[in-house]
Amino acid sequence: xxxxxxxxxxxxxxxxxxxxxxxxxxxxxxxxPCGGPAVPAVRASYPxxxxxxxxxxxxxxxxxxxxxRPGVPQPxxxxxxxxxxxxxxxxxxxxxxxxxxxxxSVVRTRxxxxxxxxxxxxxxxxxxxxxxVAYVQLGxxxxxxxxxxxxxxxxxxxxxxxxxxQKQFMENEKQRQRADPRxxxxxxxxxx
Amino acid sequence: xxxxxxxxxxxxxxxxxLHTKPSVVPPQSLYPPVVASHTAKSKSAKRLRLEYFYQKxxxxxxxxxxxxxxxxxxxxKYVVYPQTFSLNADRWYQSFTKTVFVPGPPPARxxxxxxxxxxxxxxxxxxxxxxxxxxxxxxxxxxxFLYREQEHIPAPFLTQLVSxxxxxxxxxxxxLTTSCLDLKPQVNFYWERGETVVCRGYRTGRVDPVRFQIxxxxxxxxxxxxxxxxxxxxxxxxxxxxPVINHQPDKLPxxxxxxxxxxxxxxxxxxxxSYGHTQFHLIPDKLKRERLLKANLADQIEVVYxxxxxxxxxxxxxxxALYQGFWCEADVTRPFVSQAVITDGKYFAFxxxxxxxxxxxxxxxxxxxxxxxxxxxxxxxLYEAVEDNNVKGFNDEILLHLVRFLLNxxxxx
Numbered sequence: 001x002x003x004x005x006x007x008x009x010x011x012x013x014x015x016x017x018x019x020x021x022x023x024x025x026x027x028x029x030x031x032x033p034c035g036g037p038a039v040p041a042v043r044a045s046y047p048x049x050x051x052x053x054x055x056x057x058x059x060x061x062x063x064x065x066x067x068x069r070p071g072v073p074q075p076x077x078x079x080x081x082x083x084x085x086x087x088x089x090x091x092x093x094x095x096x097x098x099x100x101x102x103x104x105s106v107v108r109t110r111x112x113x114x115x116x117x118x119x120x121x122x123x124x125x126x127x128x129x130x131x132x133v134a135y136v137q138l139g140x141x142x143x144x145x146x147x148x149x150x151x152x153x154x155x156x157x158x159x160x161x162x163x164x165x166q167k168q169f170m171e172n173e174k175q176r177q178r179a180d181p182r183x184x185x186x187x188x189x190x191x192x
Numbered sequence: 193x194x195x196x197x198x199x200x201x202x203x204x205x206x207x208x209x210l211h212t213k214p215s216v217v218p219p220q221s222l223y224p225p226v227v228a229s230h231t232a233k234s235k236s237a238k239r240l241r242l243e244y245f246y247q248k249x250x251x252x253x254x255x256x257x258x259x260x261x262x263x264x265x266x267x268x269k270y271v272v273y274p275q276t277f278s279l280n281a282d283r284w285y286q287s288f289t290k291t292v293f294v295p296g297p298p299p300a301r302x303x304x305x306x307x308x309x310x311x312x313x314x315x316x317x318x319x320x321x322x323x324x325x326x327x328x329x330x331x332x333x334x335x336x337f338l339y340r341e342q343e344h345i346p347a348p349f350l351t352q353l354v355s356x357x358x359x360x361x362x363x364x365x366x367x368l369t370t371s372c373l374d375l376k377p378q379v380n381f382y383w384e385r386g387e388t389v390v391c392r393g394y395r396t397g398r399v400d401p402v403r404f405q406i407x408x409x410x411x412x413x414x415x416x417x418x419x420x421x422x423x424x425x426x427x428x429x430x431x432x433x434x435p436v437i438n439h440q441p442d443k444l445p446x447x448x449x450x451x452x453x454x455x456x457x458x459x460x461x462x463x464x465x466s467y468g469h470t471q472f473h474l475i476p477d478k479l480k481r482e483r484l485l486k487a488n489l490a491d492q493i494e495v496v497y498x499x500x501x502x503x504x505x506x507x508x509x510x511x512x513a514l515y516q517g518f519w520c521e522a523d524v525t526r527p528f529v530s531q532a533v534i535t536d537g538k539y540f541a542f543x544x545x546x547x548x549x550x551x552x553x554x555x556x557x558x559x560x561x562x563x564x565x566x567x568x569x570x571x572x573x574l575y576e577a578v579e580d581n582n583v584k585g586f587n588d589e590i591l592l593h594l595v596r597f598l599l600n601x602x603x604x605x
Contacts, residue, residue, distance in 0.1 A: 075443050077279075105279055105489055108445065137279055139488060 063087055063095065065134075069146040074135070076143035077105075081134045085111070092134045103139035246521050255461045255517055262519055263382050263453025269403035270446045274503035275476055275496070278444050279489075282498035283435045288385055288404055289506040290552055291545075291564040292432040293498065297593075298423040298544045298567040310364045310599070316591060318360060319574075320583050322352040327578040339477040346537025347411065347474055351375065354412045354472055357598055367601040372415045372465040377458035379408040379471075381507035383520070385552040388440070401553055402441065405453065406507040410532075412472040413458055413508075414598075415465040420529040421602045423546050423567070430565050457511045466515050468508050468530040470597055473500055475536035494541075494570060497534050501543030502566050505532050509547035509564075523551045523560075531597050539571040540590050542597060569593075 049055070063084045070080040083092060089107035096102040114128030138144060157163035179188065228236035230244075245261075252258035272288065286293055326349040336344040355373060362369045384401035424430075459465065477483075479496050509528040518524045528547040533540060549562035576585025 073439060075437075075439050078443065103488070105492075106277075141491075 061091075061095070063091065065092070065095065067146075068133075075137075076145070077138045077141075079136045079138065079144045080146075081136060083109070083132050083134045085130065085132050087132065087134075089134065092136065096136065103142065104136055105139040106137045108135045109133065249519065250522065255515060258517065258519070259455050259461070259514060262514070263455065266450055266453060267400070267403060268448040268450045269382070269405050269453075270441050271449050272404050272406045272446065272503055274406065274408050274500045274507070275473070275479060276499060277479060278446075278499075279492060280495060281444065282495050282502060284437060284441070284444050284446075285499050285502045285506075286566075287435050287437045288441070289502065289564060290385070290434050290549065290557075291502055291506060291566050292430045292434055293502065294430065294432055294565060294567050295569070296567060297542070297569060298546075301421070301423075308364075310361060310595060312588065312591065312595070315357060315360060315595060316586065316588070318356045319353060319591060320586065322349055322356060323575065323578060323583055324581070325349075325352065328581065342474055342477050342480075342537065346535070349537065350411055350472055350474055350535065354414075357594065358414065361595065361598050365599045365601050367416050367418060367469070368414070368598065370417055370465075371469060372459070372463075374413045374415065374458045376409055376411065377413055378456055379406075379410060379413075379458055379504065379508050379511065380454040380456040381406050381511045381514075382453040382455055383510065383550075383552055387554050405451075406503055407454070408504050408507055410471040410504060411474040414469040414471075415458055415463075416467050416469045417464050418602050419467045419526070420469065420531075420600055422527040422529055423544065424527075424565065426525075426527050426548055427562060428548075428565075429561070430563055434563055455511050455514050457508060457515060461515055466512065467528075468512055469600070471504060471508060471530065471532040473504060473532060473534045475500070475534065480536055481539065497541040497571050498543075498568055500534050501532050501541070501545075501568050505530050505543060505545035505566065506547070506564065509545055510550060513547060513550055518550055520551050520553050520556045523549055523556070523562075531600065533594065533597065534571075535574075536571075538573050538575065540574055540594070541569055541571040542593055543568040 046057075047053075063086075065084075065087075066082045068080050068082050070078075074080060081092070087095075087109075089109050092107045092109070093104045096104050109132055111130060111132050114130045116125050116127045118126040118128065120126050157167060179185075183191075228234070228240045230237060230240060249258055249261045252261055272285065278284070282293065285291070326345045332344060358368050358371070358373060382403070382405045384403050386402045387399055388402050390396055390398050390400050457466065457468065475496065481493055484490065484493050484496070509530050512530070513519075513524050513528050524547065530545050532543045532545070534543065535541070544567045546565045548564055549560055551557055551560050551562075572587065572590055573585075574587055574590045575583045578584070
């Protein structure tokens with residue numbers, strides 16, 4: 001069953017007597033502190049469905065999408081997202097096209113089941129939450145590569161600083177511990 | 193001092209054996225050759241079992257037995273659909289089948305003298321008749337159900353077009369008089385390409401070939417008893433590259449299934465018409481031009497035609513080659529050529545395929561410079577519109593192309 005997401009508070013500029021969904025019942029917008037989808041108490045009433053009418057109306061959606069690094073290498077035009085369980089591939093496409101102006105060709109989704117066999121200190125089963133993954137193929141020949149967020153930096157300490165002296169000292173100590181290279185790897189158990 | 197003298201003598205003798213050719217041929221060994229074990233759990237034993245299997249297939253008494261042994265081992269394989277909604281499927285299919293795609297028609301062959309061109313006006317009237325019959329004259333009572341519009345009007349039009357044109361051109365191309373016209377035949381092919389490591393299951397960690405299967409159903413096909421002539425020589429180096437894709441086929445997306453490894457050209461092995469002439473494909477409703485344009489996938493329209501042409505023709509030509517006794521370890525000694533026309537009722541695209549190599553497995557492809565070649569055109573409309581009683585904007589080029597396709601025949605008959 002689809003959940004209808006409520007806008008946060010009443011939108012400014014709406015005429016009195018009209019709810020946020022047009023003439024119909026106005027239902028309270030429950031506050032959702034944790035940012036999850038909120039189910040309204042009373043569903044808004046729309047005219048009867050006829051061929052061509054919109055089937056799902058979402059205003060200011062309460063969805064969230066997370067761009068993730070793919071665990072398995074993906075083709076260049078594929079971007080991987082973790083999306084809300086209630087989203088569909090049509091929602092993902094509209095979300096990216098309308099809010100972020102990203103041209104999207106095709107979206108494929110799957111649900112990753114989180115296992116339920118971990119146990120806590122009371123031997124109760126602990127469930128890892130399920131999540132939905134979306135693979136978005138970009139349009140107009142665009143490509144995307146997930147960036148390296150933690151590049152390794154070569155730390156060259158400035159000469160004269162404490163780190164430099166420490167580093168030099170540690171290197172000298174390691175050099176003293178190493179065996180004589182002229183012995184060719186033979187330990188000093190043998191020989192004089 | 194016996195030992196040093198003996199050592200020197202032996203050394204001298206050995207040096208002589210190394211640098212001079214033996215004048216006497218060594219006698220036949222009394223003992224059988226030393227080979228690896230057949231049943232041990234070792235790499236050399238696995239190699240030997242493979243060699244025995246290949247030998248068994250080489251020495252199969254009949255083609256049916258050879259085909260049976262070729263696909264006797266059933267394992268999960270990727271099912272390749274020629275008519276697919278996947279994006280950029282034509283590049284992936286080219287890499288699966290080692291095909292170079294060359295846009296444009298194939299190199300023209302010299303026309304032998306004394307062959308008159310068929311009258312285009314008669315053929316044009318035949319085509320217009322078939323078009324008007326389906327679009328205007330025949331009253332179709334039922335409204336087409338969802339995703340079944342193609343079989344309402346374009347499908348019967350295509351069948352009528354092919355059968356009437358083939359019958360009309362029989363006098364100009366005697367090969368067509370001995371041909372076989374199949375309606376909705378099955379064309380299947382199974383092959384292996386590349387290697388991968390099994391990641392899940394009881395066979396984890398083992399290196400396995402990547403298996404593919406095509407199960408195609410062209411709308412109409414023409415089979416002939418003689419092979420069409422080649423467009424280019426067998427070892428011709430095509431100016432073009434086979435695209436190399438370093439991702440798993442799963443990412444296309446392509447899915448695995450395990451079932452019978454079938455190889456079929458449309459008729460069984462004993463049929464005399466065992467070579468292919470032309471296939472006619474109809475684009476399904478879900479891949480129609482209007483749907484792709486509505487979904488903002490205008491650049492994928494040509495991709496659909498190309499992927500269909502490459503996959504279907506590769507499966508057909510390769511199955512024909514297997515029917516003649518060739519397989520990946522016994523590569524083809526002559527090229528196998530077939531043609532295809534892919535249409536959605538209004539737009540026509542023409543494809544020619546030349547199969548130069550069947551050796552696509554890792555072992556057989558190590559020193560194989562040959563590549564398969566596919567020539568293809570862009571899709572062009574046959575007519576602009578059909579209004580009431582007449583066809584507006586009939587394109588004669590498409591008709592000419594179609595006629596040339598059907599008139600394609602080997603020189604000596």
